[in-house]
Amino acid sequence: MLFGFLFTWPPFWAILLVSFVITLSTTLLYKYTTNQARMRELKKTVKEYQEKIKKSRDKPEKMMKLQQEAMQYNLELMKHSFKPTLYTMIPLLLLFVWLNAHMAYQPLLPDQEFTLTATYADGVTGTTNLSLLPEGLTLLSNATALVTIPPGEKGGVVEWTLRGSAGAYKAIVTFAGSHVEKEFEITSEPGHYDAPLQTYKGGVKSILVGNKPTRPFGESFNLFGWHPGWIAAYILTSIALSMLFRKAFNVV
Numbered sequence: 001m002l003f004g005f006l007f008t009w010p011p012f013w014a015i016l017l018v019s020f021v022i023t024l025s026t027t028l029l030y031k032y033t034t035n036q037a038r039m040r041e042l043k044k045t046v047k048e049y050q051e052k053i054k055k056s057r058d059k060p061e062k063m064m065k066l067q068q069e070a071m072q073y074n075l076e077l078m079k080h081s082f083k084p085t086l087y088t089m090i091p092l093l094l095l096f097v098w099l100n101a102h103m104a105y106q107p108l109l110p111d112q113e114f115t116l117t118a119t120y121a122d123g124v125t126g127t128t129n130l131s132l133l134p135e136g137l138t139l140l141s142n143a144t145a146l147v148t149i150p151p152g153e154k155g156g157v158v159e160w161t162l163r164g165s166a167g168a169y170k171a172i173v174t175f176a177g178s179h180v181e182k183e184f185e186i187t188s189e190p191g192h193y194d195a196p197l198q199t200y201k202g203g204v205k206s207i208l209v210g211n212k213p214t215r216p217f218g219e220s221f222n223l224f225g226w227h228p229g230w231i232a233a234y235i236l237t238s239i240a241l242s243m244l245f246r247k248a249f250n251v252v
Contacts, residue, residue, distance in 0.1 A: 007102060007191030012216040015230055018099065019237040022092070027245040030084045039252040042077040046070055102191040103230045105211035110166045110186055113140065115159050115210035118173050120147050121203050122154040128175040128204075130160050137164035147175070155205060175203045182207040 006014040049070035056063040108114050118128065129144045140161040147156035164186050171182045180200045185193060196211045215221070216233035228236075245251070 004191060011103070011214045011230065012233065014103070015216050015233045016237050019234050019241055022095070023238045023241040024245055026084070026088050026092075027242065027249060027251055029087060030081075031249055031251045033084045033087065034080050034252075036250075036252055039077060039080050042073050042080070043252060045073050046077065049073070099230065099234075101195075102193075103214055105193050105196055105213055107188070107190065107193045108184065108186045108209070108211055109188055111163060113161055113163045115161055116171055116182075117157060117159045117208045117210070118175075119205045119208075120156040120158075120175065121205055123149070124176070124203055125149065125156060126176055128158055128173060131172045131174070132162070133170045133172065134167075136167050137162055137169055171207065171209075173204055173207060178202060180204045180207065182209065184209045 006017065009017075049066055053063055053066050053070065056066060116130070118130075120128070125147050127144060128147050130139065131143065132139065140163060141159075143160075145158045145160075147158055149156045166186050166188065168183065168185050171184065172179050173182070180202070182198050183194055184196075187193075193211050194209070196209045197206060199206045213227070214230050215227055216230055217228055219227075221227070
């Protein structure tokens with residue numbers, strides 16, 4: 001897998017490297033695909049207008065006229081900035097999709113317990129059943145369970161605990177005469193997992209496999225109960241690096 005070596009690194013350092021490469025590339029692209037001299041002139045002019053507007057607060061008509069004039073320069077500045085955005089939009093979108101598919105969660109490891117959770121349509125109750133294919137999985141809870149609605153909730157939730165050897169598997173949840181399927185993989189290879197959540201129409205609303213989310217800053221780090229994921233880590237590091245690179249390369 002291209003860039004597969006990243007998944008063998010600690011998540012924070014892998015994300016930092018990705019952020020470094022992307023931010024450096026976009027900064028240089030921005031510098032050499034825009035008219036930096038003209039953009040400096042525009043920023044200077046806009047700043048001058050802002051000062052004039054502050055001094056004209058007691059003269060509404062003059063202030064409105066200055067705002068309209070400043071808007072023309074702001075629009076030109078935005079037009080210059082939009083060009084490099086077009087160049088990077090699609091490649092960055094594809095990269096984020098790829099990263100989300102390989103870095104957002106940790107793989108299910110062989111011989112370690114994990115959960116599989118099914119949620120059900122609002123107001124429905126009854127008996128549900130979990131079956132697994134092929135052999136290689138051990139179900140540590142009862143296959144058949146009663147769907148009950150917890151206090152304060154609208155729909156029922158049933159959770160099963162499993163453990164298994166490495167391989168590709170399929171979970172089949174049967175409810176009210178119909179069934180839904182969810183595929184997942186158990187592997188020790190970093191960066192390999194199926195999307196943990198799958199949604200359906202009918203009695204079973206979703207199945208969630210218990211892949212642990214990637215915590216680049218560590219499991220114990222949180223901000224008022226929020227554990228930043230890979231996207232938050234990327235945004236924070238890219239903002240810091242962008243400020244550094246723009247200053248280093250004298251980019252407007």
